[in-house]
Amino acid sequence: MFIATLTALFSCTFADVVLRPEAFQLSRDDIGDFSDIAFGNANDVASIDPDTECRSIPGDPGWPSEGEWSRLNASIDGALLKPEPAAATCYPGPDYDQQRCRFLVETAASVRYFWIDDPLVALAEWTQGSTNTGHDFGGRSVGAGSLSIWVHHLKDFELLPEYTQGNYTGPAVRYGAGIEAWEMYNFMAANGITLVAPGGSTVGGAGGWLSSGGHCSITSTFGLGADQALSIEVVTADGRLVTADPETNTDLFWALRGGGGATYGIITSVIMKAYAPINLTTSSLALRTPSPISDIDTFWQAVSLYYRFCADILDAGGYGFSYIYPGADNSYRFTTSSQFPGKTPSEVRDFMQPLYDELDRIGVNVVNPTPTTRVFGSPRGGGGDRPVNTRYRSRLLPRENWEDDELFNRTMAAIREATEGGYENDFYFHGTLTSPTEGVAGWPGRDSAVIPAWRNNRMHAMLMDLQPVGVTAAEARDRDAMMQTYMQLLRDVSPGAGSYMNEGDPGEPNWQEAFYGEHYTRLLEIKRARDPWGLFWAPTTVGSEGWEVQPVDGYPNSQNGRLCRVTPLS
Ligand SMILES: Cc1cc2nc3c(=O)[nH]c(=O)nc-3n(C[C@H](O)[C@H](O)[C@H](O)COP(=O)(O)OP(=O)(O)OC[C@H]3O[C@@H](n4cnc5c(N)ncnc54)[C@H](O)[C@@H]3O)c2cc1C
Ligand SMILES: *[C@@H]1O[C@H](CO)[C@@H](O)[C@H](O)[C@H]1NC(C)=O
Ligand SMILES: *[C@@H]1O[C@H](CO)[C@@H](O)[C@H](O)[C@H]1NC(C)=O
Ligand SMILES: *[C@@H]1O[C@H](CO)[C@@H](O)[C@H](O)[C@H]1NC(C)=O
Ligand SMILES: *[C@@H]1O[C@H](CO)[C@@H](O)[C@H](O)[C@H]1NC(C)=O
Numbered sequence: 001m002f003i004a005t006l007t008a009l010f011s012c013t014f015a016d017v018v019l020r021p022e023a024f025q026l027s028r029d030d031i032g033d034f035s036d037i038a039f040g041n042a043n044d045v046a047s048i049d050p051d052t053e054c055r056s057i058p059g060d061p062g063w064p065s066e067g068e069w070s071r072l073n074a075s076i077d078g079a080l081l082k083p084e085p086a087a088a089t090c091y092p093g094p095d096y097d098q099q100r101c102r103f104l105v106e107t108a109a110s111v112r113y114f115w116i117d118d119p120l121v122a123l124a125e126w127t128q129g130s131t132n133t134g135h136d137f138g139g140r141s142v143g144a145g146s147l148s149i150w151v152h153h154l155k156d157f158e159l160l161p162e163y164t165q166g167n168y169t170g171p172a173v174r175y176g177a178g179i180e181a182w183e184m185y186n187f188m189a190a191n192g193i194t195l196v197a198p199g200g201s202t203v204g205g206a207g208g209w210l211s212s213g214g215h216c217s218i219t220s221t222f223g224l225g226a227d228q229a230l231s232i233e234v235v236t237a238d239g240r241l242v243t244a245d246p247e248t249n250t251d252l253f254w255a256l257r258g259g260g261g262a263t264y265g266i267i268t269s270v271i272m273k274a275y276a277p278i279n280l281t282t283s284s285l286a287l288r289t290p291s292p293i294s295d296i297d298t299f300w301q302a303v304s305l306y307y308r309f310c311a312d313i314l315d316a317g318g319y320g321f322s323y324i325y326p327g328a329d330n331s332y333r334f335t336t337s338s339q340f341p342g343k344t345p346s347e348v349r350d351f352m353q354p355l356y357d358e359l360d361r362i363g364v365n366v367v368n369p370t371p372t373t374r375v376f377g378s379p380r381g382g383g384g385d386r387p388v389n390t391r392y393r394s395r396l397l398p399r400e401n402w403e404d405d406e407l408f409n410r411t412m413a414a415i416r417e418a419t420e421g422g423y424e425n426d427f428y429f430h431g432t433l434t435s436p437t438e439g440v441a442g443w444p445g446r447d448s449a450v451i452p453a454w455r456n457n458r459m460h461a462m463l464m465d466l467q468p469v470g471v472t473a474a475e476a477r478d479r480d481a482m483m484q485t486y487m488q489l490l491r492d493v494s495p496g497a498g499s500y501m502n503e504g505d506p507g508e509p510n511w512q513e514a515f516y517g518e519h520y521t522r523l524l525e526i527k528r529a530r531d532p533w534g535l536f537w538a539p540t541t542v543g544s545e546g547w548e549v550q551p552v553d554g555y556p557n558s559q560n561g562r563l564c565r566v567t568p569l570s
Helices: 004-012 066-075 086-090 098-106 181-191 250-256 296-315 345-361 405-425 438-445 473-492 511-530
Strands: 157-165 168-176 229-236 241-244 265-273 279-288 319-327 331-341 372-375 390-398 427-433 457-466 547-551 561-565
Touching (some): 086 098, 157 181, 157 229, 168 181, 229 250, 229 438, 241 250, 279 296, 279 345, 296 319, 296 331, 296 345, 296 405, 296 427, 296 457, 319 405, 331 345, 390 473, 405 427, 405 457, 405 473, 457 473
Antiparallel strands (some): 157 168, 229 241, 229 265, 279 331, 279 372, 319 427, 390 457, 427 457, 547 561
């Protein structure tokens, strides 16, 4: 059975650019006598087949016929796509093309929008059994045999200089779900405003980033992406376009801000807070062993002095973006940039000086550099983001860990032990430090489904697992078990905290608690009320637990397979 949702959205992609896509909506008249499409009625869920063991994939008797696909396509003005994976040109078969394949391997990454303009591409290859296809790091936007909605072309963008919503009156913007980060930066520059926007170039401004939180260098000052939303247009599973805001469809408005994408409905556009232009001033620090720091304990002490100092940076509205790379023979490299919205270079230099004094006291003589500054909303070129094979694993380390000396030391010891494991096992440490507290979230941000661990966060600590290409499924499972032991070190020092789903692992144990915290029960009620059919499904989204993908490749958490019930029907 098709639900009209899909149609409504596809027709948007063909909208005249002058009109907002939401102006084009499917009506009962458009459906005519095509009985495979219907608007849903949440009080009548009998239409879903309760006897279905697995969702249909091509070749199954339940899979729509060519004729049905054609009719669907006609009802949506021909917007239905059936793309082939780009990498098919590299494999034996009808699409094999040596020259095209060489282009993919050697050149495609440098062609600005090549990968992003391909509807089949997921930027994390491991979610596809490490074949060359996959933006979401956890495989939440891919699925074998699935019908997916491509919001890429919903590109409308509008400045609302004076907008009122409840308690908020001020500048805002409205943009479509296909807007990417780089387009937001260009819009900021062109209109002299600041928006909370993803750090990457091609991350969507109204998709996964927004719906699971969304951090960037100004989140300790203005809050998360989710905190900026004042109103959200969303197509729900029954096929209807609704507005969710602080007064209308308040359940959806709450859930869509932090409770995860891909499960309550399809966001078509958002209205987000905007701010006056602001400068972002950055101070960088790099430390290395064995030279210039010869003693490994001194290196780790210096790293922990920086992380300790980050509490002050965060409380001043700043952000810390750090990596620790283990190398051969006990060599380590630590890099970080400390970023301050609204401070001048000389203010930042003075602010950082106490850290340099402390480093000096332990024998690490580094010069407090002159910070660089730029307008946060500086123009950017897009593109460049391309498929990689990194598997992210995340822990949100709370404020308490910075407030008790003994616990802080244990936290640093856990980071050290985990990072040391990366030397032999090909992973490294990534610490993103930001404090999107309830205070900075403001209204209506503070009342949302954002995991409470974000409100209390100091460091979003990640192990960046460089999934080897070409390993067998059994080796991949062993590697996953090994990575879990290193992640456990971080969990053990932060009981009851959480993990950031957007840069987390779909194999995270007890993911309901880890990704959603105490909000899970309420979110599940909203999912069941809004999508009683279970139309929308992605791994680790709210309400996904009854079903799982059975990967044909056997790789842990691969999305390459059939979606079936976890507990077979008897
Ligand atoms: C290069 C790069 C840089 C990044 N930088 C940052 C960063 O600075 N800060 C940060 O917080 N994260 C960052 N991330 C992580 C990012 O937040 C996640 O990858 C996120 O899932 C991307 O969302 P998307 O909508 O672009 O991706 P997609 O893969 O399209 O979607 C991710 C999930 O959201 C759902 N979704 C997408 N659009 C909609 C919609 N319109 N309605 C409902 N559900 C939807 C999808 O179904 C899927 O489940 C980065 C990722 C990359 C690849
Ligand atoms: C849908 O229709 C359009 C226009 O007729 C056509 O170009 C496209 O190939 C069709 N899609 C599929 C999957 O057949
Ligand atoms: C506005 O703020 C007040 C005080 O914080 C709050 O009680 C009220 O509910 C808010 N208004 C709306 C529309 O939420
Ligand atoms: C940003 O910095 C530049 C250069 O230091 C300065 O001229 C400008 O006034 C600053 N802008 C804001 C908004 O503070
Ligand atoms: C924490 O570590 C620092 C630096 O090694 C040390 O000086 C301090 O005594 C430790 N504190 C506790 C409570 O262990």
